Amino acid sequence: MTYITKPTVHHPSLKKNALGLTRRDYEGAITTLCAGCGHDSITAAIIHAFWEMDIAPHKVAKLSGIGCSSKTPAYFLREAHGFNSVHGRMPAVATGANAANGDLIMIGVSGDGDSLSIGLGQLCHAIRRNVNMLYVLENNGVYGLTKGQFSASADPGTTSKKGEANTMEAIDGALLALTLGATFVARSFSGDKDQLVPIIQAGIAHRGFAFVDVISPCVTFNDHEGSTKSYAYTREHAVEVVHADFVPLREPIETTYAEGTVQRVTLHDGSVVKLRKVDKDYDATNRDAAYAAIRDHQRKGEVMTGLLYLSPDSKDVHDQNETVAGSLVSLPHDQLCPGNDALQKLQQQFR
Amino acid sequence: MSRTDTSDPNYYHKVVDCQWACPAHTNVPEYIRMIAQGRFDDAYILNRESNVFPGILGRTCDRPCEPACRRGRVDGKPVAICRLKRVAADHKDDITDRIPKAPAKKNGKKVALIGAGPSALTVANDLMPLGYQCTIFEKGPRPGGLMRINIPAFRLPEPVLDEEIGYIVNMGVEMKYDAPVTSLKSLVTTNEYDAVFVGSGAPKGKELDLPGRHDTDQIFIGIEWLESIHFGHIHEVGKRVLIIGVGNTAMDCCRSAKRLGATDVKVISRKTRKYFKASPWELEDAEEEQVEILENLSPVRFIIEGGTLTGMEFDKFTSQEVDGKLVQEPAGRITLPCDSVVLAIGQENAFPWIERDMGLEFDTKWDMPVVDKTTFMSTRPGVFFGGDAAFGPANIIWAVEHGHQAAISIDLFCHGQALSERPKATMALTSTKMGLHEWSYSNDYDPVQRQKMKHVNLPERFSKMTVEVEEGFTAEQTKHEVERCLNCDVQTHFTDSLCIECDACIDICPVDCLTIAPAAASESAQRQHLMAPAENLDQPLFESGPLKQTGRLMVKDENVCLHCGLCAERCPTYAWDMRKFVLELPYAGTAFIPLEAVGR
Numbered sequence: 028m029t030y031i032t033k034p035t036v037h038h039p040s041l042k043k044n045a046l047g048l049t050r051r052d053y054e055g056a057i058t059t060l061c062a063g064c065g066h067d068s069i070t071a072a073i074i075h076a077f078w079e080m081d082i083a084p085h086k087v088a089k090l091s092g093i094g095c096s097s098k099t100p101a102y103f104l105r106e107a108h109g110f111n112s113v114h115g116r117m118p119a120v121a122t123g124a125n126a127a128n129g130d131l132i133m134i135g136v137s138g139d140g141d142s143l144s145i146g147l148g149q150l151c152h153a154i155r156r157n158v159n160m161l162y163v164l165e166n167n168g169v170y171g172l173t174k175g176q177f178s179a180s181a182d183p184g185t186t187s188k189k190g191e192a193n194t195m196e197a198i199d200g201a202l203l204a205l206t207l208g209a210t211f212v213a214r215s216f217s218g219d220k221d222q223l224v225p226i227i228q229a230g231i232a233h234r235g236f237a238f239v240d241v242i243s244p245c246v247t248f249n250d251h252e253g254s255t256k257s258y259a260y261t262r263e264h265a266v267e268v269v270h271a272d273f274v275p276l277r278e279p280i281e282t283t284y285a286e287g288t289v290q291r292v293t294l295h296d297g298s299v300v301k302l303r304k305v306d307k308d309y310d311a312t313n314r315d316a317a318y319a320a321i322r323d324h325q326r327k328g329e330v331m332t333g334l335l336y337l338s339p340d341s342k343d344v345h346d347q348n349e350t351v352a353g354s355l356v357s358l359p360h361d362q363l364c365p366g367n368d369a370l371q372k373l374q375q376q377f378r
Numbered sequence: 379m380s381r382t383d384t385s386d387p388n389y390y391h392k393v394v395d396c397q398w399a400c401p402a403h404t405n406v407p408e409y410i411r412m413i414a415q416g417r418f419d420d421a422y423i424l425n426r427e428s429n430v431f432p433g434i435l436g437r438t439c440d441r442p443c444e445p446a447c448r449r450g451r452v453d454g455k456p457v458a459i460c461r462l463k464r465v466a467a468d469h470k471d472d473i474t475d476r477i478p479k480a481p482a483k484k485n486g487k488k489v490a491l492i493g494a495g496p497s498a499l500t501v502a503n504d505l506m507p508l509g510y511q512c513t514i515f516e517k518g519p520r521p522g523g524l525m526r527i528n529i530p531a532f533r534l535p536e537p538v539l540d541e542e543i544g545y546i547v548n549m550g551v552e553m554k555y556d557a558p559v560t561s562l563k564s565l566v567t568t569n570e571y572d573a574v575f576v577g578s579g580a581p582k583g584k585e586l587d588l589p590g591r592h593d594t595d596q597i598f599i600g601i602e603w604l605e606s607i608h609f610g611h612i613h614e615v616g617k618r619v620l621i622i623g624v625g626n627t628a629m630d631c632c633r634s635a636k637r638l639g640a641t642d643v644k645v646i647s648r649k650t651r652k653y654f655k656a657s658p659w660e661l662e663d664a665e666e667e668q669v670e671i672l673e674n675l676s677p678v679r680f681i682i683e684g685g686t687l688t689g690m691e692f693d694k695f696t697s698q699e700v701d702g703k704l705v706q707e708p709a710g711r712i713t714l715p716c717d718s719v720v721l722a723i724g725q726e727n728a729f730p731w732i733e734r735d736m737g738l739e740f741d742t743k744w745d746m747p748v749v750d751k752t753t754f755m756s757t758r759p760g761v762f763f764g765g766d767a768a769f770g771p772a773n774i775i776w777a778v779e780h781g782h783q784a785a786i787s788i789d790l791f792c793h794g795q796a797l798s799e800r801p802k803a804t805m806a807l808t809s810t811k812m813g814l815h816e817w818s819y820s821n822d823y824d825p826v827q828r829q830k831m832k833h834v835n836l837p838e839r840f841s842k843m844t845v846e847v848e849e850g851f852t853a854e855q856t857k858h859e860v861e862r863c864l865n866c867d868v869q870t871h872f873t874d875s876l877c878i879e880c881d882a883c884i885d886i887c888p889v890d891c892l893t894i895a896p897a898a899a900s901e902s903a904q905r906q907h908l909m910a911p912a913e914n915l916d917q918p919l920f921e922s923g924p925l926k927q928t929g930r931l932m933v934k935d936e937n938v939c940l941h942c943g944l945c946a947e948r949c950p951t952y953a954w955d956m957r958k959f960v961l962e963l964p965y966a967g968t969a970f971i972p973l974e975a976v977g978r
């Protein structure tokens with residue numbers, strides 16, 4: 028617990044975005060997480076990303092489950108809508124919210140326990156349906172909130188703080204998402220905001236399910252030697268294969284990269300993601316190649332990061348079902364509730 | 379770039395903007411905390427150690443600390459440092475027991491001091507407790523110098539002066555009043571004194587020799603006029619008064635005129651407001667008393683009709699700022715009617731009583747004694763200068779600091795030690811951590827605005843010369859004002875080897891002071907590649923050594939740090955700690971070496 032709240036004064040040069048808001052206006056309550064928790068840095072990256080994209084906080088819905096990670100929506104965008112669901116059930120709530128109001132920009136924040144243990148089934152189906160949301164999995168390899176038990180993302184051989192080794196196989200969120208047909212898959216690190224912020228922005232602009240696995244060290248229970256999710260381990264083993272630069276619609280695209288090193292993907296809303304390839308043979312629009320590359324790096328003991336896969340022709344849940352993509356509340360009453368005659372007609376079709 | 383050396387006391391001292399700006403380096407944040415805790419006696423004594431006259435300065439100080447105060451850069455208005463000093467002085471109990479005493483056994487050294495102004499009184503204050511026998515020769519009947527005879531009682535009441543000067547005189551200083559020194563040479567050559575300190579001030583007001591100047595008795599020289607008012611030689615002035623000049627003396631003159639019954643008082647300035655020498659708060663106070671301040675006028679002549687002063691003629695100007703410079707063009711003439719004129723255009727030094735053949739060099743340009751800026755010794759060994767006498771008119775706090783430095787020199791000199799081997803300032807750093815989220819200082823940022831000093835109403839203050847205008851802060855105002863202090867002496871202290879680069883401090887800092895960045899080629903390049911550009915070049919940049927995990931540096935721009943301690947609270951490894959910095963200043967006796975040890 029931090030006892031004083033973060034003072035509202037800010038640096039005299041703090042910039043305002045197109046809405047006249049500063050980055051500080053996108054903050055939430057002061058964090059109650061452990062000092063040094065990776066999740067707090069992700070919160071800071073989210074704040075920065077939304078601010079820079081000029082998104083009005085009240086147009087955003089924040090959803091989460093249970094865990095230290097799932098507490099973090101309280102710490103950003105205090106004016107946004109929010110729903111804190113039961114453990115592992117956030118994807119269902121998100122799907123429902125998106126069905127009712129497709130105008131809301133949705134961000135889900137979850138943990139490796141919330142998403143890969145208790146909520147694994149929920150996550151799988153949200154990916155399959157391609158619910159239009161940014162899904163941030165704050166991955167620390169443990170159940171932080173319940174004092175550091177291994178989670179499903181803990182690598183075999185990882186030792187706990189007390190020295191016991193994990194014997195089970197790990198579930199890799201990125202691989203899982205690729206096999207389930209995810210249209211946007213990224214991996215990043217809480218300690219690398221240069222990489223993380225544009226990924227979050229691209230994920231927000233992406234129409235469909237944007238899955239971002241962020242290695243986010245738990246300083247209290249999983250930052251020791253023997254952990255594969257510590258600050259030091261991640262820094263030593265992370266290998267960035269593509270760096271995403273997010274170019275919002277209103278900015279001109281400048282060409283400063285050597286041919287062949289940059290891949291451009293135009294998103295549904297017209298904004299562009301420029302993928303600066305560190306590995307020039309890497310194709311971020313090829314699902315199988317992405318899968319193979321992740322496996323390849325895993326075998327070498329490396330953590331592959333960057334915007335790993337992006338489907339240029341993603342169809343979200345509304346596109347697929349031809350449902351009303353906007354918000355139900357904004358529909359005129361006679362369309363929202365067309366009356367008994369229309370109901371009779373509909374039923375007639377199924378007779 | 380090499381790691382910032384925070385073991386050099388100057389680094390953290392500079393972060394304490396007010397203390398750094400104060401000529402006597404008063405430990406401001408510490409005394410403000412003491413006031414916050416109701417420890418007025420402690421706050422007073424702490425002040426007294428460095429500035430000697432807290433009650434006087436709490437009312438009259440030029441307060442260079444306030445424009446420097448970090449709070450001013452954060453919310454526009456500095457902490458009312460000066461008026462809080464007065465709070466300590468006004469609310470303390472009897473602190474006589476805590477004033478240093480002169481030992482019964484003297485050290486056998488005698489010092490003569492010329493003038494009983496703040497500089498000489500400070501020298502006596504520092505030397506008496508060491509066993510020196512000090513004799514002050516004062517031209518006038520009472521001690522205090524310009525503080526008594528020039529600063530009007532409505533700004534500085536006599537009892538305050540008497541009390542604080544008393545603390546020094548009562549140590550057993552031999553006071554010789556009505557005793558002007560008329561020959562320095564004979565005082566020095568008696569060999570009665572081991573050292574002589576000249577603290578005689580800059581006693582001469584500047585003349586304005588224009589036609590008509592000497593054809594009336596209604597034209598006065600500002601500092602002489604104030605002195606005459608003080609001694610009761612002057613009780614009245616014409617109804618319409620012109621004050622020429624717009625420095626702090628002019629402000630005292632125009633306000634005094636109001637109290638002597640003038641109804642129409644105008645202060646005349648050659649330049650525009652931006653260039654006024656008077657402090658902004660003195661201008662405000664004068665304007666509150668319905669004094670008019672006129673710009674762009676230059677005196678031409680006094681108009682005397684039948685032996686009576688009836689007005690003054692001025693050249694008018696138009697003014698324009700061109701490339702940050704004032705460009706003035708003549709714009710005709712104007713006559714202002716008046717009954718009296720007070721000239722307040724500056725002060726000069728005058729040393730008719732110092733013989734030029736006594737081995738004490740004067741510079742040819744300004745006819746000022748040549749005085750060493752560090753040791754305050756003249757070219758005649760054993761003769762020291764301080765206060766306005768040393769380098770021309772300044773203010774009380776500078777006179778005090780000169781006094782401290784001269785006392786150190788005199789002590790070294792009397793012990794046969796080199797004046798250049800001065801004792802150095804040292805520092806102490808102590809953690810303020812009390813618990814997981816508890817600090818031994820009030821680390822929360824209070825957005826409260828600067829408190830406005832209440833003033834006595836106009837009719838009452840004009841009724842008598844001695845009605846003090848400022849009422850002092852109320853308990854309520856004090857409570858708010860102390861919380862505005864950012865505790866800049868509680869330093870963000872960084873231990874490179876502990877940092878795991880988790881970014882927690884960077885993310886929490888409300889004012890974007892911190893960045894973990896790759897080392898840049900130069901400090902100026904580094905300043906541009908931070909969370910917020912570090913554009914205030916007067917403020918230092920802290921740079922750590924290479925951090926363990928990535929080799930990047932922790933960089934801190936000190937400029938607007940709130941000293942809120944959140945970086946240290948969010949740091950999992952205590953790489954950041956909030957440590958209280960105490961500057962141990964040297965005074966006479968700090969490096970005291972017993973006489974035996976130097977073989978005397």
Ligand SMILES: Cc1cc2nc3c(=O)[nH]c(=O)nc-3n(C[C@H](O)[C@H](O)[C@H](O)COP(=O)(O)OP(=O)(O)OC[C@H]3O[C@@H](n4cnc5c(N)ncnc54)[C@H](O)[C@@H]3O)c2cc1C
Pocket residue numbers: 438439440492493494495496497498515516517518522523524525528529557558559560577578579580581601604626627630731764765766767771772773774775777
């Ligand atoms: C009108 C006015 C208002 C001011 N207001 C402020 C203010 O608000 N705040 C501030 O900080 N400063 C103010 N000052 C400046 C401040 O008063 C001086 O800078 C300060 O007093 C200088 O101290 P000092 O020790 O040099 O000696 P002084 O105060 O100048 O005292 C010198 C003493 O030496 C005596 N003396 C001179 N010659 C001889 C001699 N030959 N033998 C024996 N004695 C001698 C004089 O009688 C006098 O008592 C003001 C000055 C003036 C003129």
Ligand SMILES: Cc1ncc(C[n+]2csc(CCOP(=O)(O)OP(=O)(O)O)c2C)c(N)n1
Pocket residue numbers: 093094095096097114137138139140141142145165167169170171172173178
């Ligand atoms: C239904 C249910 N089962 C178990 C729990 C206990 N529980 C709370 S948080 C948590 C794990 C959270 O782990 P993760 O999602 O990785 O979050 P972290 O704290 O590591 O960020 C568990 C098992 C619960 N709150 N509800």
Ligand code: SF4
Pocket residue numbers: 059060061063064065066095096167171172244245246247248
């Ligand atoms: S227990 Fe771990 S995950 Fe939870 S707040 Fe603390 S450091 Fe973060």
Ligand code: SF4
Pocket residue numbers: 870886887888889890891892938939940941942943944945946
């Ligand atoms: S004390 Fe730390 S967190 Fe607070 S303003 Fe200063 S650097 Fe920032």
Ligand code: SF4
Pocket residue numbers: 063876877878879880881882883884945948949950951952953954
């Ligand atoms: S919070 Fe502490 S460990 Fe983390 S980056 Fe800041 S100084 Fe380093």
Ligand SMILES: [Mg+2]
Pocket residue numbers: 094138139140165166167168169170171178
């Ligand atoms: Mg977890």
